[in-house]
Amino acid sequence: MSHEKRLIQDLIRNYKDLGIMGRPVKDQNDTITIKYGLSLIQILDLDERNQILTTNVWATYNWNDMHLNWSKEEYGNITKVRVRNEDIWKPDIKLYNYADTRLGELRDALCVLSDNGDVVWIPQAVFKSSCSIDIRHFPFDVQTCHLKFGSWTYDGSKLDLQFVYGPAFELNDYIQSNEWDIIFSNAERNVKYYPCCPEPYVDLVFHIQISRKVAFYNYILILPCVLLSSLTLVLFWLPPESPAKMQLGMNIFVAFFVLLLLLAESTPPAASSIPLIGAYYCLNMILITLSTLLSVVVVNLYFHGSRTQVPRLFKKLMVDVFARVFCMRAQLLGPMDQGGPRAALYIKNNREKRHQDIKYDRVGMFEMQGEIPWQHPPGHTAPTSNGNPGMGSEPDLSAETLGNLPSQCSSLEWEVKEIRRHLRSMSDRAMDKEDMEKRAREWKVVALVLDRLFFFLYLLVLLVSAFTLFKTTLMQDGAADAKKDKGT
Template sequence: MESVKNSRKLVMFSCCFLLINIYVLVGAQDGAHKYVWQTKLLNDLLANYHKGVPPSLNGSPGPAVTVDLRFSLVNFDFIDEANEVATVYGWFYQAWNDPRLMWDPASYNGTDVMKINANDVWLPDIEMFNTGTVVQNLDSDVMVYSTGMVHRVPSVQITFICRMDFKFFPYDNQVCQLKFGSWHYHADVIILTQSIDDIDLSSHERSRNFELTNTSAKRNVMKYECCPEKYIDITYTLHLKRVSSAYSVKLVLPAALTGFLILATFLLPPASYEKITLCGLIFIALLLQLIYLHDIVPASGDTILGDYFAFALFIDFFATIIAAVSYNVHVRSSPKMQQHSSIMMKEMEGDDRDLRMKMPQNQSKIGFLRYLDFVCFVIFGIVFIVGMAIILGRRG
């Protein structure tokens, strides 16, 4: 009885194993069968296909190809601000209809979509028109449907020139434009459309240096002097605001503190030689800050902060000259003052007319220098406050 049970178990196990093998073989044959049909479909589609010719029926010129263009932004940043070079990472969604790639799914075992290498089919020559642009397409496949619809979503890395306005640096706002269109074909061959009126930001990653405040997309139909035909382009605009917290600590705060030190030099006694030393140290500090600003901003960039540094250097230079003259007057007048003081002590009734003439003259010089220091303190203080108010007001 026990042997009968074991025999039944063995038979059941053998049947299960056989069914599994049959299922695997059938699935493999079905997969191979689908692969054979896709291979046949690909060969039939590309047999008389010319990828250099825009889509047309039966090889004859057809209507203009409508290409739907959408842009999804992933990341944006300036890689070289001194040369105004920016880079963009994202995806381009392109869709168009190519009647030469239509087929009947029933004739190919129900196959209704095929992935084809982009180098084997016609592609719209969409290029970026910005100066100095380098576009790298990082995907080379297209999805083709039985209706003839072709979808392509390449990931792109775009390096281009974006003209910047550094006037209110580091609290500046920048506007960059990316202009795309067909490089060779006019509107009678390729019609660019946009199914979305803006940039797709669903995958956007915030930049470390700039915050994206606004975006827009505009379709333009242009007629150039060179050609009678019209050309279509789509221009994407990025509005950016600099993340200025780091520059506030490294540049703006030192500039403000250095400005206060310049004001302090006008409060020191005119005859103090320490005033000359302080003015020299401030001059060096301003030069170092100006060099740091020059490394960030291009030579053609005009900034309020740069004008502030230039004005501060001039005021500090002026303060140094005044300090040197004041100290020189003090040193030259001191021996005479001591000599006349001794004469006063010894000859109370002598002719001290020269003494009374020279002492007021020396005191009047020192008084004039003090008055000059006060005037410079007031003028530079007003300019300093107004300048910082403009810069900080721009920040808000």
């Protein structure tokens, strides 16, 4: 039998005779000191919905067991041996804020014994601890979680806890996470009194602060949100007569609702605060709803027609103020609609032209009949160009013809007056029609200016909200980087 086997048998036999239960101390009032530390290997998961942090660690236990020392000269100068952890006493150090349905957290590992009685036990462990999640700045959030360890039954007078690697996680073997970056980690030793027991209990609390990597969420949540917000601006540039003006707003609203459902899947359902990006989504949905409603108002005004006239104050505000500000006045208004000297000159010329078209001139009417018949003596017949009476010849004036001349002039004057009255009636109807078209055009102009006003208001609200959101997140990232540099 080798010295190692003989040593292990002797140690286990003697320990079994003494008993595993009970602390390895000479006197019951003596305090055994346990040095405890955690080597963080990997952050496996942070479940935001259930608020559980899952970590892969190596837990390190160091203590001195007076029943496990030996004389190395008697066993071939052996200074260290390995035994099963079930064969010796171990401290009952537990994770206080556990959130695990498994019965065991630690994997089996051998204990390393030294000839002076020191015991080193480093089991692998996967801890699931509860962690309060703050999603206000999601996905630019920074989370702080803690793992609290302590003896479950021994108070501070029986079992004392100290750090092995110092007050922090040991990160020499840490594997980088695809989702989280470690900003800093620290630990503290606390002595606390619980309502159940009057004795003080010692615990070690390990803190870790991590920041989320946002590359994935930039393409899933941020970029679609920015593109949809920009696409909403197109809604105000579509002409009111286009049916796509209403359909586009509803489609964008549905797209934002789908993004909101994706965001809800990544955040706790009962969070104390909602993420800023969620509030930004809701704000965009409200703005899209308002923009759709305003589009209905614009379309209604555009097709209002000539039923009523645009209120004077409203027209002055839209046409004389906002149309000038948006540089739309020259594009939307004609010479008659712009007002001022140019409109007055246009109306004057139009009226003079209309009056010239319907003016009655007796002399002119008679001149249309050729030369006046009474310029030739009675019985005289004007010769024609070919010697025969006909077209181009002067009529033969007789006494009967001269007697009927006043009645013919009276009849002709009456007919001309009827034509003049008819032309005036047609002119009035044309002016009424033109007035109706002008009122309908004024409503269209007001609708287009109002649509442009809504566009700039929406753009202003969108820029302010986006600036507020990203300013807050940048401040959060700056604070996280500062803490990371300080921790480094």
